[in-house]
Amino acid sequence: MEFLRPATWQEAVAAKAEHPSAVPIAGGTDVMVEINFDHRRPEHLLDLGRIPELSEFDTDSGSGTVRLGASVPYSRIMEHLRTQAPGLALASHTVASPQIRNRGGVGGNLGTASPAGDAHPALLAGGAEVEAVSVRGTRLIPIDDFYVGVKRNALAPDELIRAVRLKTATGPQQFSKVGTRNAMVIAVCAFGIALHPEVRQVRTGIGSAAPTPIRARAAEEFLAAALEEAGLWESRAALPPAVARQFATLVSGAANPIDDVRGTASYRRHALGVMARRTLDWTWREYRGAERTESCA
Template sequence: MDFLRPTTLAEALRAKADNPDAVPIAGGTDVMVELNFDKRRPKALLDLNQVPELATWTEDDETLVLGASVPYATIIRRFADIAPGLAMASRTVGSPQIRNRGTVGGNLGSASPAGDAHPALLAVNATVDLASVRGSRSVGIHEFFTGPKRSVLEPDELIVAVRVPVATGPQQFAKVGTRNAMVIAVCSFGVALHPKTGSVGTGIGSAGPTPLRAEDAQLYLAAELEGRWNDPKPLPDNVLREFGQLVGAAASPIDDVRGTADYRRHALSVLARRTLAWAWQDYSSGRWAA
């Protein structure tokens, strides 16, 4: 197995073009597990730890641009105020050691339906920046995933950054697992309220061949909230229940060792009700802005 170690983004892109089968590695929290269990034996590893362009970030009033190698721990520590949903999801990833090494770029690269960052990114309509020696392009997160552990990423491309819109309203994330930490999600859900546009974003994880949006639930809730943004009283139980049912209906789960399809739909309904109630409480109290 060859080990490639570029020190600039240009070198990394050239190495990927010359070795399209090379597997990128940064934190290694997924790749090393596959190697250790002999589930993957690539011809080459492309180490991105020495590429400084991938480990930086920028922010302005509208967008947080996270380099692909920025670890979860940094997101939790620095960006919980402007990307709260992603920070919440990051806190549920593995152990502190894994959060210090694992990255959103790696999460996207694996394209697992159970990736913890994916629901939060879907809920805010994030964008993924891709690059190769042929040029660069940006792909909406809702277009990025094409199947279980498959994405639009071409063999010669690398994930360079993720563009996360700065929060304009409260966001929440929750997941169900066989225990509270260091576990793959049985299912997960993220919700984002966007008061400025009167819209709602959702993201479903580990309940379909790809991470999903609950589009009918988004439209329903946006209509229900239309007259409530300026007078945010508690949401009626029937609104919370209907939102939860629509989220559960949007899923396409399967039975596997972690849970049945019916359980996943039920759990998603519960998560949707709870996260919406928390988010609306944050909005009505003004706590999210503080």
Template sequence: MDFLRPADWREALAAKAAHPDAVPLAGGTDLMVELNFDLRRPARLLDLSRVGELADVDTAGEGDTVVLGARVPYRDIVERLRSPLPALALAAHTVGSPQIRARGSVGGNLGTASPAGDAHPALLAAGARVEAASVRGSRLIPIDDFFTGPKRNVLADDELIRAVHVDAARGPQQFAKVGTRNAMVIAVCAFSLALHPHTRTVRTGIGSAAPTPVRARAAEEFLDGVLDEGGHWDHGRPVPPSAAARFAQLAASACAPIDDVRGSADYRRHAVAVLARRTLHWTWSAYPAPQGAASCA
């Protein structure tokens, strides 16, 4: 196995162009497990630990966009970005142990592209963009278009993830997952919901309940209509219980789960519905409307 260790970003892109089969190594929280159990044996590893800019966080981006370098650890997201990226910070807090959160990153999560990646639902709900680069140039990929299948994404063979661009929250956001413990487990399922008052829309993200992370688009459209027709954005009126129940049903319908050792497909659909209803209650209760907020549960 060859070990490539570029000193900077330009060298990293050149190495990836010369060796498209080289597997990026940053935190190594997924890759090293596969190597240790002999589940994967790549011909080359591309160590990105010396590429300093990948560890940068820019919170003064255009349009209040937070730019997370690909190897910014979850620990930094939890400690520094709770206000601008609340759902992602909540998701980051559930990732593994403190040691794992000190090494694992959103960039690595995206590169692995697991349907159960904890960061993915929050990124979908926030409408993130993934910055990919190669010696040919760079591009911003909408998170909706990034995942193509289980552990597959749209990156070309010569591309690396440089950063993730996430607009700072303008409304409440939530993330919740089901597992045998609150952390240090792969999610049975996960759900994220973000309110976007400036566009009067909501976005969702579902993890570990389909071949890829997905949005519950029908549920979003339904809730957009309820909030608009009922004047909820202006007055903060509670979402009717019947509407909250229908939103939960539509969220569950967006899933295409499987039976596995962590849970059955039926259980996952049920759990997603529960998480959808709960996160709707939590986000709307935090919506800063003049009349306050009330329960939708």
């Protein structure tokens, strides 16, 4: 195994072009586990640890965007992006342990593209874009097109993830994850929701309940239509319980889970419904301003 240590981003991109099978490593919280357990023996490891800009983020209030470097550790997302990216900040809280949160970043979650990655539901709900860079140039991959199969993403072999771009939150966001322990646990299933009042949309993300992270599109469309029809975006009136129930049912139905050692398929469907109902309730209450929901982020 050869260890490539580019000193600059340009060198890194060039190295990836030269060695397309090279596995990028930043915090190492995924890659090292795979190597230690011998699940993976890449010929080249591409260390991104010397490239400081990957660990930086910019919030541009003018354009209303957040550009989040691929290696910004979860602990900093929790600390600094609670307002701009509340869903992702909540998801970051649920990642593993403090030590892992100090090392791991969103780029690793995206690179591994495991359906259980904690960031995915929040990125889907937030409508993120992935900034993929190669010697050929930079392209922005919409998160909806990013997950293409089990642990497969839309990156070309010569591409590296430079950053994730998110619109600064314009409405409440929530994230909820079921694990069989109260901390430091891989998701049995997870759910993210974001209200986008400026475009009168609701976006969702489901983790660990299908071969890839997915959106619950039917649920989103149903909810957007129901909110529109009843004029709720304007009135900020209470959400009819029937709407919340139907939303939950549709989220549940969007999942395509399996039975495994962490949980059963039917439990996952059930739990997604419960999380969908609760997180919708929390976000809508927050939108109404009727009650401040505490996120503890």
